[in-house]
Structures are given as structure tokens and as C-alpha cells.
Amino acid sequence: MQLYNKLSAKERAALIDHAGKSRLTLSFYQYANIGNPQLLRDHLFLTWDTLDVLGRIYVAHEGINAQLSVPADRFNEFKNHLDSIDFLKDIRLNVAIEHDNKSFLKLKVKVRDKIVADGLNDATFDVTNKGIHLKAEDFNTFIEDENTVLVDMRNHYESEIGHFKNAITPDVDTFRESLDIIEADLKDHKEDKNLVMYCTGGIRCEKASAYFKHKGFKNVYQLEGGIIEYTRQVKEQQLENKFLGKNFVFDDRRAEKISDDIIAQCHQCGEPFDIHTNCANEACHLLFIQCPKCKETMENCCSTTCMDINRLPYETQKELRKGQGNSNDIFKKGRAHHLNHQKDLRNIFDHFQKKQ
Numbered sequence: 001m002q003l004y005n006k007l008s009a010k011e012r013a014a015l016i017d018h019a020g021k022s023r024l025t026l027s028f029y030q031y032a033n034i035g036n037p038q039l040l041r042d043h044l045f046l047t048w049d050t051l052d053v054l055g056r057i058y059v060a061h062e063g064i065n066a067q068l069s070v071p072a073d074r075f076n077e078f079k080n081h082l083d084s085i086d087f088l089k090d091i092r093l094n095v096a097i098e099h100d101n102k103s104f105l106k107l108k109v110k111v112r113d114k115i116v117a118d119g120l121n122d123a124t125f126d127v128t129n130k131g132i133h134l135k136a137e138d139f140n141t142f143i144e145d146e147n148t149v150l151v152d153m154r155n156h157y158e159s160e161i162g163h164f165k166n167a168i169t170p171d172v173d174t175f176r177e178s179l180d181i182i183e184a185d186l187k188d189h190k191e192d193k194n195l196v197m198y199c200t201g202g203i204r205c206e207k208a209s210a211y212f213k214h215k216g217f218k219n220v221y222q223l224e225g226g227i228i229e230y231t232r233q234v235k236e237q238q239l240e241n242k243f244l245g246k247n248f249v250f251d252d253r254r255a256e257k258i259s260d261d262i263i264a265q266c267h268q269c270g271e272p273f274d275i276h277t278n279c280a281n282e283a284c285h286l287l288f289i290q291c292p293k294c295k296e297t298m299e300n301c302c303s304t305t306c307m308d309i310n311r312l313p314y315e316t317q318k319e320l321r322k323g324q325g326n327s328n329d330i331f332k333k334g335r336a337h338h339l340n341h342q343k344d345l346r347n348i349f350d351h352f353q354k355k356q
Contacts, residue, residue: 003045009105012054016101022072023054025096025103025251027228029115029203031063031127032087037111040064045109051078054104056250058112062127064088065115065203067250069104094201094228096249096256103251116207119176131209131220134196136233139223140242143167148194151182153204154248157287157333161255161264161274162227162245164198173333175204182208183215190217198223198230200247231258246274266291267339268298281306283321287333303338 007015016023034040037059044057048068055068070078082088096103134142143150143164152159152169159169170178186195195217197205205222213220223230227247234241245263246255254276264274266289273291280300288302301307309317 002049003042005106005108007106012105013102016105019071021101023069023099023101023103024072024075025069025099025253027067027094027096027201028082028088028091029063029065029201029206030087030091031115031130031206034059034061034063034087037061041109041111045107047081048078048109049107051081053078054107056104057109058115059109060112060115063115067104068107069099069101092225092229094225095232096228096253097231097247097258098253098256100251100253103253105252116175116204118179118207118211119174120179120211125211125214127207127210129210129213130206131195131197131213131222133224134221135224136230136239137237139196139198139230140240142194142196142221143242145194147192148196149186149189151178151195151197153178153197153199153208155333156335157276158200158248161276161289162243162247162258163263165242165244167198175208179208179211183212186217190215191219194219194221196221196223199226200249201226201228227258228256231256248276264289265341266294267341268294268302270341279303279306281310282317283309286336288336288339302336 041059044059051070051074053068053070055066057064057066057068079093082091142148143166150164150167152163152167153175155173155175156169156171159167163169170181172178172181186193195212197208197220199205202222202225205226209220209222225232227243230243231241231247233239241259243258244261245259247258248255255274262272262274265271266273268290271291271293273289275289276287277290277295277300279286279288279302281302284302284306286302290298290300290302298304299307299310301310309320312320
């Protein structure tokens, strides 16, 4: 009985090419009380492997978080299987705006402590006591209200390439960092302001909304289905699109284009650009924004040091990497000190404070 992926990404890519079938990229999540995450994990892997599902799925006692792709001609089988599981029946699926047959190249189903890492150890915190969900039309109305504070619950490298108009974009590396910052900066407005949040697909906002209700905020809302579902509803209902730029996604596509606005810049020369790349030096692998001109000049590297290393024979590079691990800069994702146009740290609530 096979319970783990046995094919390399290269082997899987070849199989996808050979099959010649269109695949759908989608995501979903559900907070629920799962008694035996390992049992569910094994069941999902065994079933989805037969359906040629690929992706990254986390299962925990608090629920499930899934980003995956499935052959278009097997979607109904996949949906029927979800409906056979009580807490996943009729679950909303966030279908991608742009599809790529190779958005995922392996099936990874993992048991985790939590489906969203929050660093919280509060036994009285009930993640199911969530805020009010807003559909796209209501969301557009709310964010124009002067009594609304709109907060992006994503990390800096996500909001850098795209965010909603007038949104507060916390300059943070992790979801956990933003929770205390937001609570501290809005502590005097727990009752008189609408706290409206959004994220990629809704999962971080759902936990955040429950957390802020737990902390005493009275008017807590979240964008239902996140940016992905918002974009679908805007197109379907011909609503005004208030999102600027691209939506960062956690698969090989890296982003989906929502509007024609380019709000980011190349981290090396400062020219308007919004496509992320990884440094070609495997010992660095820093995620940063690099325009085509810099990509050619810098040979897809983030620094001249990395260029020099990347020019060495492959075996020599492997020897240099032994026991070293990745540079700590990899976690800075575009804020490494050697990038000339890295994102500047700033008071994230300047915009909100100026409105008061």
C-alpha cells in the first residue's frame, strides 16, 4: 500500500506532458475537530493518488488546508469524494483564475500541529467562533466606509505585488507577527471600527477573525473566499475591481494577474516589475523581484557573490553547500540587505492614523 509520493518532480512533469490533459488548480480549507488526523491523512492520500491529484495538503486536529491540482476530467470524482466526508460536504472550492498543468508536481499530504501556523498557545481560543463573511459586493461597500479599517493578513512579499486599494499591509514575514501588531495598533477602536480582513483564500482571515473576536473586537469581518473568490465574483457579477496588481499564490505559478496595475519594483534596479524569482545559486535560493534586464545581467542571481558561485562546476557547488544549509536571507524574501531596492520598513498603520 503506497502512502507517499515516489516520483520526482521531473518524472511527474514528463507524465503530465505525456497525458496531454488539462488540469484544474484549486484550493480549499475547513476548520473542524478532527480526532485522528493521521487516519484522515492516509485515507486522503490513498484516494487522491488514484485520481492523479497533486498538491500540498495539511491535516491537523483543527482542520484541513489544501492547495492542489486535479485532471479536469476527474474533477467530478474528486468532488464526490469530498462530499462523502461529512465535514467537507459541499465545501467551497476556490478555483484558480489562471491554470497551469504543472502548478504542482507531487502529492504531499502531511499531518501538522495546525493548518495555519499561528504560534498561539491559548487554550480558550475557539477558532470556530469566526467573524462575519462578506461577499465581493458587500466587501466593496464596507471598504469605502470611513468607519472601516481594511487589513491585509498576508506577508510583505505577497502584498508587495498586489493588494486592495487603501488596505493596511503589515510589513511582516509571518502571519503570527501581524496578530499582535494589529491588536496593539487598533486597541482603542475595538468597538467603534469595522475590522475587515482579507487574505489569499480566506484561511488566515478565518483564524484571525476568531482571534480578534476573542480579544474583544466587536465588529469583525472577513472577505469570503479571499482574493481568489473575490476575483471570481467580480468577473461573474461585473462588479468594480478594487484589487490592484497580482495575487501571490503558493505554487509554481507564483502569482495570478488580477489587474493591469504594476505596484512593485525590481529589487535590483527599481524599475516597475512584479514577478518573483529564486536566486539561481542553490545555496541562497532567495525569493525576490527581478526584471528581465537584471535577470540577464545578473544571470538570475541576487548578488555578484551568488553569480560567482553559480558559475562554478555543479559538483564544486555541491561540495560548498555541504553542511551549510540555505542562507538566512532566504527568509527575508526580498528584504535582504544587498538588494538596492528592498522594501523599506515603515509604520504599517500610518495610513490609518492619518484618517483619524
